[in-house]
Amino acid sequence: MDNELYRQLQKHLHKQPAGFPETESGSEIDILKRFYTPEQAKIALKMTNIPEPPVKIAKRLKMDAKKAGESLEQMAKEGLLFRIHTPEAPLYAQPNFIMGIYEWHVNMVDREIAEKVDHVYDGLFEKHWKDKKVKQLRVVPVEKSIEHKDTVHPYRKIKELVAGKENEPYAVAPCICRVEQAKKGAPGDRPLETCLLFGMAASYYIENGFGRRLTRQELFEKLDECEKAALIPMGTNSQKITNMCMCDKESCQLLRNIKKEDKPAEMFHSGYMAKLDPSSCVGCGICDSRCQMDAVFISGYKEGKKKTPVFSINEDSCIGCGLCVTACAPGAMQLADKKAPLDVPETYLALNLALAKERGQLQGYVPYGVVKWLLKLKLGRETADKVINM
Incomplete structure (x- = not known):
């Protein structure tokens, strides 16, 4: 009976904009059983994307409004529902599982969950990322790599994108992908606290203890720390930012799947790509060591007293993050605008609408x-x- 209930819940979550597919292993059911009690699963089945007050949800649940409100609030505190505070009453809504419920359970992830979620990500990539035009995330070049450009849209520059008053408060949380790797016995040496949240999303994280508040100065310091650690900034694919992942090839579930493809660059929403000036390149290889897409490679050697590597860029793999540009002392690496217009939804909700429409x-x-x-x-x-x- 429980399996049937949780299968219904999986199908309900799969109807959300980002999807939550069934897997051959049944791992998604095991994860749902860890996250939801049967009573919470039944409540979730009655939730919609529309933020609603407890009294309205209680009618669908056929519950006393006070009892329903207490249950909904507890689910919000546990990261099972999204909550919006209003003067009249809190509003509750059904969130996506990935980039939502799962990330809000970062403090609960153990080895079992970390191993099972691999199957979920594989299914999401094959069915809901690989062939879809609308992406949940967008590559935002590291700030210093595009400082010289005069016509860069604000939503393409990190600090202009995140630092406005409208994006306060700011918060940071542990990267769930690096938590997974650590639980599976493969902790890396990159920073753990790198998941950045803004505005309403940040408030939710702070209120529920999923992350901690940052000042504006601390936010900028965190961005600098991530750039030094060669982490790719991938923000919400919207002009108004809600969250930003800082990704690396060892941990990131998305990169792990995309890099298996022949032309991974085509699967990213990005406005730039790296260009190398061979005449300025000194063959130091720093760009190669920082590239998370393995897009930089040795294509030959310069003859002389010492054989100097000649580097080239695989345009099918480069996603224009700019990590190679910021570390290139002689300035041989630059970011070039792809010139193709980026269709970036105005808000996170507009993004979810586009995701839902395409699916x-x-x-x-x-x-x-x-x-x-x-x-x-x-x-x-x-x-x-x-x-x-x-």
């Missing part, structure tokens, strides 16, 4: 502005569906 899961999901309007007017789900399908 054919638009039913039940509307942008936040419409959500607020619907809630204010106390419209039912039937009316919301009509607005969604306009």
Whole structure:
């Protein structure tokens, strides 16, 4: 009976914009059993993407409003529901599993979960990333690599992207991919606290103890620390940032899967690519050691008293993160604008709408502005569906 309940929950989560596919191993069911009690699973099955007050959700659950409110709040504290505070009442909504529920359980991950989630990521990549045009994450070049460019859009430059008042508060949490590797017995030497959160997402992390608050200065110091550690900045694929991952090839689940492909660069949302000036290159190899995509390679040697390596860039692998540029002392490496227009959704909710639309899961999901309007007017789900399908 429990397996049937958790299979229903998996299918419910799979209807969310980012998906949560069934695996051959059944690992997703084992993870759900670790995260949800049967009672919480039943509540989750009645949740929608639309942020709603407890009294409205209680009607669907056929529960007392006070009891429903207590259960919903406990689930939010455990990272099973997203909570938005309003003057009238807290609102609760169903989040994505990946880039949502799973990351909020970073403090609960052990070896068993770390090994089982590999199967989930493999399925997500094959079914919901590999062939999809809309991506959840976008490569944002490290700041110093594009400082010389005059026409860079603000949402392409890290510090301009994250430092505005509208993005406060700021928070940092442990990188769940590096936590996984450590639990599997392969801890790396890169920084652990590198998952950056902004605005409403940061508030949620801080309130529930999933991360800690950063000052603006501490945020900039954290960005510098990540650049020195050669971590790729990958932010929410939206002009208004909500979170930013700092990825490396040893730990990152996304990089692990994408690098198996023949042309991994085509699977990233990025506006730049690296260009090398051979005449300025001294063959030091720092660019090669910092590249997380293994896009830099030795293509030959210069003859002389000492054989000097000649490096080249595999354009099918380069994702334009700029890590090679910031470490290139002679300035042989530069970032070149791809010139192709980037279709970057305005907000995180607009991104989720685009994800849902491409996956054919638009039913039940509307942008936040419409959500607020619907809630204010106390419209039912039937009316919301009509607005969604306009």
